[in-house]
Amino acid sequence: MSQPQTYQNQIIxxxxxxxxxxxxxxxxxxxxxxxxxxxxLVYHETARETLSRFAEWNQRFEQNxxxxxxxxxMADVETAKVTGKVGIFFGAQNxxxxxxxxxxxxxxxxxxxxxxxxxxNNQSLLATGCYEQQDSGVTRFGKQVIAEMxxxxxxxxxxxxxxxxxxxxxxxxxxxxxxxxxxPSFAHQALRNKSTAVITALASRGGLIGFSLYxxxxxxxxxxxxxxxxxxxxxxxxxxxxxxxxxxxxxxxxQPQTVLEWMRNGRWSKAMDYGEGSASNASWPDALPWFCNxxxxxxxxxxxxxxxxxxxxxxxxxxGNWFNFLxxxxxxxxxxxxx
Amino acid sequence: MSQPQTYQNQIIxxxxxxxxxxxxxxxxxxxxxxxxxxxxLVYHETARETLSRFAEWNQRFEQNxxxxxxxxxMADVETAKVTGKVGIFFGAQNxxxxxxxxxxxxxxxxxxxxxxxxxxNNQSLLATGCYEQQDSGVTRFGKQVIAEMxxxxxxxxxxxxxxxxxxxxxxxxxxxxxxxxxxPSFAHQALRNKSTAVITALASRGGLIGFSLYxxxxxxxxxxxxxxxxxxxxxxxxxxxxxxxxxxxxxxxxQPQTVLEWMRNGRWSKAMDYGEGSASNASWPDALPWFCNxxxxxxxxxxxxxxxxxxxxxxxxxxGNWFNFLxxxxxxxxxxxxx
Numbered sequence: 001m002s003q004p005q006t007y008q009n010q011i012i013x014x015x016x017x018x019x020x021x022x023x024x025x026x027x028x029x030x031x032x033x034x035x036x037x038x039x040x041l042v043y044h045e046t047a048r049e050t051l052s053r054f055a056e057w058n059q060r061f062e063q064n065x066x067x068x069x070x071x072x073x074m075a076d077v078e079t080a081k082v083t084g085k086v087g088i089f090f091g092a093q094n095x096x097x098x099x100x101x102x103x104x105x106x107x108x109x110x111x112x113x114x115x116x117x118x119x120x121n122n123q124s125l126l127a128t129g130c131y132e133q134q135d136s137g138v139t140r141f142g143k144q145v146i147a148e149m150x151x152x153x154x155x156x157x158x159x160x161x162x163x164x165x166x167x168x169x170x171x172x173x174x175x176x177x178x179x180x181x182x183x184p185s186f187a188h189q190a191l192r193n194k195s196t197a198v199i200t201a202l203a204s205r206g207g208l209i210g211f212s213l214y215x216x217x218x219x220x221x222x223x224x225x226x227x228x229x230x231x232x233x234x235x236x237x238x239x240x241x242x243x244x245x246x247x248x249x250x251x252x253x254x255q256p257q258t259v260l261e262w263m264r265n266g267r268w269s270k271a272m273d274y275g276e277g278s279a280s281n282a283s284w285p286d287a288l289p290w291f292c293n294x295x296x297x298x299x300x301x302x303x304x305x306x307x308x309x310x311x312x313x314x315x316x317x318x319x320g321n322w323f324n325f326l327x328x329x330x331x332x333x334x335x336x337x338x339x
Numbered sequence: 340m341s342q343p344q345t346y347q348n349q350i351i352x353x354x355x356x357x358x359x360x361x362x363x364x365x366x367x368x369x370x371x372x373x374x375x376x377x378x379x380l381v382y383h384e385t386a387r388e389t390l391s392r393f394a395e396w397n398q399r400f401e402q403n404x405x406x407x408x409x410x411x412x413m414a415d416v417e418t419a420k421v422t423g424k425v426g427i428f429f430g431a432q433n434x435x436x437x438x439x440x441x442x443x444x445x446x447x448x449x450x451x452x453x454x455x456x457x458x459x460n461n462q463s464l465l466a467t468g469c470y471e472q473q474d475s476g477v478t479r480f481g482k483q484v485i486a487e488m489x490x491x492x493x494x495x496x497x498x499x500x501x502x503x504x505x506x507x508x509x510x511x512x513x514x515x516x517x518x519x520x521x522x523p524s525f526a527h528q529a530l531r532n533k534s535t536a537v538i539t540a541l542a543s544r545g546g547l548i549g550f551s552l553y554x555x556x557x558x559x560x561x562x563x564x565x566x567x568x569x570x571x572x573x574x575x576x577x578x579x580x581x582x583x584x585x586x587x588x589x590x591x592x593x594q595p596q597t598v599l600e601w602m603r604n605g606r607w608s609k610a611m612d613y614g615e616g617s618a619s620n621a622s623w624p625d626a627l628p629w630f631c632n633x634x635x636x637x638x639x640x641x642x643x644x645x646x647x648x649x650x651x652x653x654x655x656x657x658x659g660n661w662f663n664f665l666x667x668x669x670x671x672x673x674x675x676x677x678x
Binding site for chain 2: 046047048051052054055056058059101103104106107110111112
């Protein structure tokens, strides 16, 4: 006799966070009931700097082993669920960790970089970011890297990429890709949000989009209601079905302004770039009142039922879809049964 | 009914080689009956350069998967034996891959660096090399690194270290260490060979010495006979027993002079340093005629019987001791049952 579904017995996955990763926050995460989190490891770091970010995480795992554990595959997520720990898996928001070296894809994958964006707002060596005026699509090196990421089971993320580049990546990749944290443009026009063309192409090739809680991606920004957020998910489900939807909160809590500036400016600009903000609105946006502490994911869980999703569908959106997508996407090419 | 012991059904491990790693040599290795080889990954490479060496090996594994396979643990060595492939595991001859960063020990270990020398001939950040005039022992950073290597299961190798530093490392390390490739000074006086004090201290703490086939480490250099080599092993066994002895051939075949110069000079000298050679003898020493092709290890196997070792002892020296030493030494600290 199976137990009735509750929030507590679900696998809950947040498809992107970049909070200040300290013990206090790990306690919040554990209390939130989240099973696993995609944590941003780097924005603009070189290969060498990326190793230091891994080293810092190794120390966090050592010092907080009662709360968190590293995730290399979905068996680790199952272990996290059973042991009541929060699993952490890593992604890069940019392709800087591989520099100009195709061989670093496998090296970084082995180190635990499971997901990589091909671009972060700007043009990269691989593709065009969503803030550029001209989108020239996937580059020569980009095509090689997509094939190599497919081979080693590193997941392609186009959250911060421009439209043409994203459509080309969806098409070029032999395996489904993700947009880990962005919203549909129909809900809110923003350079970072995605057109219906992108979302339907993504879904038709087995991809996944994680809905973002970052205020700049939402209607009414920090005043967006839980109901409006869940309504956006329901409308997208009407478009492309439930199987391709997840949460990628883009949640950033407790980070200093310096992190925001690194994220927006890296080493590429002498003048201050304000990203989705502006000179008069340069700091972090206010967090949503219903998604700023340990009850955020459970609020969404309940909000989805209000939209008419059934228990199975809610389970899919809250983590089941991410779980299945990652399980397939992270397996090396040789272990795939079919494409 | 157990099969009679033959060379072919033994696990044969060579505790150090740095040949030119191409397909022709992998075929030679496979024909030699060697089960697994400790391959030198780097001499003086930085962390970033070390990643490129890993990337090059990833490509070798991809392109020669019928002949070789990577080894991360002893289960992989057993797989290599069963599938008739040669297992390759990696070590650094110097501590350059971790630069000045304690956090890189775990990062490099996860990438597949299973063994690391604390020094390579010169003073390092960790300890003193065997060519220095003054041996100041293990440094402050060195003590931290030894503890961290113990924690993550990275094996300490003191082949190129000076006497006091070696004795201190043996003592400081909570786990047995190795001298992967060197010979006893009683057989041949050389800065690279080891005193009886070092060898007995090493063995008393459960360590392992791999006997070297590098001519500069042998009596009569390239004219050293198989009998004299095996005699040296027998004399050492009389001193410290059979359990602590292995082979670490230090074999280098087909490498250009540039590799020898990188190995000897790195970036540290503007004048040419000739290492164990000299200005008039600057190139590779001639390989031993009985250890220069695919029959080398089998020659030693047979030569050890001639010295009176029994079948079990010969099996230990040819690979069994390395296997057990590595199995214990590579397990993370938390998985050790006792110290």
